[in-house]
Amino acid sequence: MKNILEVRNLVKHYGKFTAVDGISFDVPKGKVIGFLGPNGAGKTTTIQVLLGITLANGGSVNYFGKDFFKNRSYCLQRINFTSSFNNLQGRTSVFENLLVYSYLYNVKNPRKKIKELIEYFEITSLINKRYYDLSSGQKTRVNIIKSLLNDPELILMDEPTASLDPDIADKVLTLIENLRKSKGISILYTSHDMEEVARICDEVIFLDKGKIIAKDTPLGLTKRISNAQLNVTFDADKNVVEKYLKTENLKYKFQTKNTVVIDSKENLIPKLIFSLSKEGIWMTDIEIKKPTLEDFFLQIARKKI
Amino acid sequence: MINFSRVKGILLQELFITRKSLEIFFDIPFFAFTSILLVGFIASYISGSIGQIGAQYLVLGMILWECLRVTQYTMSVNVLWEVWSRNLSNIFISPITIFEYFLALILSTIIKILVLNVFLSIISFYMFDFNVLKVGIATLSLVLINLLIFGWTTGILILGLIFRFGTRIQSLAWGIIFLFQPFTAALYPVTILPKPIQTFAFFFPPTYVFEVARQSLSNQSINWSYINTAFILNIIYFSISIFVFAHLFKKSKDTGQFARNEG
Numbered sequence: 031m032k033n034i035l036e037v038r039n040l041v042k043h044y045g046k047f048t049a050v051d052g053i054s055f056d057v058p059k060g061k062v063i064g065f066l067g068p069n070g071a072g073k074t075t076t077i078q079v080l081l082g083i084t085l086a087n088g089g090s091v092n093y094f095g096k097d098f099f100k101n102r103s104y105c106l107q108r109i110n111f112t113s114s115f116n117n118l119q120g121r122t123s124v125f126e127n128l129l130v131y132s133y134l135y136n137v138k139n140p141r142k143k144i145k146e147l148i149e150y151f152e153i154t155s156l157i158n159k160r161y162y163d164l165s166s167g168q169k170t171r172v173n174i175i176k177s178l179l180n181d182p183e184l185i186l187m188d189e190p191t192a193s194l195d196p197d198i199a200d201k202v203l204t205l206i207e208n209l210r211k212s213k214g215i216s217i218l219y220t221s222h223d224m225e226e227v228a229r230i231c232d233e234v235i236f237l238d239k240g241k242i243i244a245k246d247t248p249l250g251l252t253k254r255i256s257n258a259q260l261n262v263t264f265d266a267d268k269n270v271v272e273k274y275l276k277t278e279n280l281k282y283k284f285q286t287k288n289t290v291v292i293d294s295k296e297n298l299i300p301k302l303i304f305s306l307s308k309e310g311i312w313m314t315d316i317e318i319k320k321p322t323l324e325d326f327f328l329q330i331a332r333k334k335i
Numbered sequence: 336m337i338n339f340s341r342v343k344g345i346l347l348q349e350l351f352i353t354r355k356s357l358e359i360f361f362d363i364p365f366f367a368f369t370s371i372l373l374v375g376f377i378a379s380y381i382s383g384s385i386g387q388i389g390a391q392y393l394v395l396g397m398i399l400w401e402c403l404r405v406t407q408y409t410m411s412v413n414v415l416w417e418v419w420s421r422n423l424s425n426i427f428i429s430p431i432t433i434f435e436y437f438l439a440l441i442l443s444t445i446i447k448i449l450v451l452n453v454f455l456s457i458i459s460f461y462m463f464d465f466n467v468l469k470v471g472i473a474t475l476s477l478v479l480i481n482l483l484i485f486g487w488t489t490g491i492l493i494l495g496l497i498f499r500f501g502t503r504i505q506s507l508a509w510g511i512i513f514l515f516q517p518f519t520a521a522l523y524p525v526t527i528l529p530k531p532i533q534t535f536a537f538f539f540p541p542t543y544v545f546e547v548a549r550q551s552l553s554n555q556s557i558n559w560s561y562i563n564t565a566f567i568l569n570i571i572y573f574s575i576s577i578f579v580f581a582h583l584f585k586k587s588k589d590t591g592q593f594a595r596n597e598g
Binding site: 107115132 | 340341343347348356420422424427430594
């Protein structure tokens with residue numbers, strides 16, 4: 031598959047501190063790649079280097095097969111960026127902001143393009159409003175419109191749903207999913223919300239201390255965690271249940287006198303349920319909690335993987 | 336190759352911000368207006384002792400000084416509007432080159448100086464009976480070009496410092512040009528400065544052009560030696576400022592300060 035972005039051995043030092051430590055990855059055409067990691071992992075620095083606002087100390091960045099450091103304007107003309115941490119010009123209106131960026135991206139027939147996008151994103155009524163006066167959700171939509179003005183082939187999205195309420199965040203994610211389907215745009219996506227990453231990303235790159243420590247599909251990453259949790263509600267003597275769990279050397283925690291959460295290998299859960307039943311423990315409710323991307327993230331953050 | 340669409344984008348941005356910012360109204364036309372009024376009234380008051388030509392020196396000096404101040408202000412403050420709005424990264428991750436960005440700012444200063452010069456000339460003509468064209472269109476053009484170049488030079492240096500050190504040095508964008516005001520003898524002949532300071536004053540191109548403007552007002556002639564010296568110094572300083580800016584800009588991106596400028 032054709033790669034839109036190829037990063038090879040990228041290195042960035044700040045004095046003696048290594049923020050990005052020789053990372054390599056690709057963003058193929060039409061794919062959404064999640065870029066995750068705990069705070070300080072090097073995600074933001076990498077994105078800044080990929081946008082040319084921070085200089086790398088080593089390695090290469092190629093967009094569309096061209097060296098970004100030597101073809102900055104050419105590459106930036108074909109990509110874009112949106113983040114909940116950047117704003118547009120607050121004093122001017124939504125339309126004025128979009129018009130300015132249309133010229134900066136050399137958009138042909140900018141007024142028509144802006145009209146199309148504001149209709150698609152349903153913000154026609156905001157067009158003459160000052161950017162400062164918009165809500166977070168409205169600003170996010172305007173930022174995304176700005177990032178689409180030049181029909182980019184790749185968008186770098188830095189936590190686009192941060193600070194949005196769940197309803198607006200869901201709408202933004204749906205918009206991103208629709209964009210990907212309708213325009214085949216590639217996206218490099220950072221977020222701390224593992225559910226949304228699992229929802230929209232084809233592949234996830236996990237960064238820690240400036241290094242890539244995992245690269246897989248969201249499902250593939252969660253499968254790396256073998257532990258699951260079994261939540262059992264029972265109608266039996268608590269002591270009998272506890273005695274059995276101790277005998278089997280299992281990790282458990284009683285939540286009430288009739289509810290216990292048991293840690294177990296995912297593949298051993300059926301056997302555990304059968305054994306509990308064989309011990310005469312009457313189970314009234316069983317819930318299996320499979321590992322999620324968030325568990326993977328937490329284990330990395332807590333250095334368990 | 337220059338892309339004029341991108342240059343137009345920056346010019347439009349400035350136009351939109353200017354239309355909606357009371358601060359810019361006060362910083363440019365209002366401050367220029369009050370300055371010319373103040374100096375004009377002082378000139379009228381003391382014209383009995385310094386003579387009519389002395390009074391005209393003051394008014395002419397203030398008009399030219401305002402052109403220099405506004406040029407430097409425009410070059411430096413534009414970027415601060417983007418920093419304050421957390422929009423700086425968005426501008427510089429667009430395909431615009433730093434050369435196109437400078438070109439837009441330079442065009443903006445030329446437009447502003449032309450408008451400001453007409454505005455202040457009308458005020459001085461109707462309120463203080465002083466026609467700025469008395470210095471001659473050729474002299475006025477040469478003087479303004481030199482003041483523009485010096486304004487670009489100081490503006491570009493401050494822009495580099497803002498990129499490198501962030502908003503903690505932002506007051507230089509308004510303040511630094513006033514450092515030159517006493518030494519460049521905008522409002523009085525350079526000969527009234529103490530001898531050692533005169534030597535120092537002649538390191539700066541505006542000193543020469545303010546002198547040229549006053550001489551032209553007195554005797555309708557152009558001091559070509561001073562104009563040429565001003566041009567040479569301006570070219571040297573402008574080249575140095577570009578070199579220093581390039582270093583500061585690179586350093587700002589290297590240390591991560593550029594991205595941190597948005598807080």
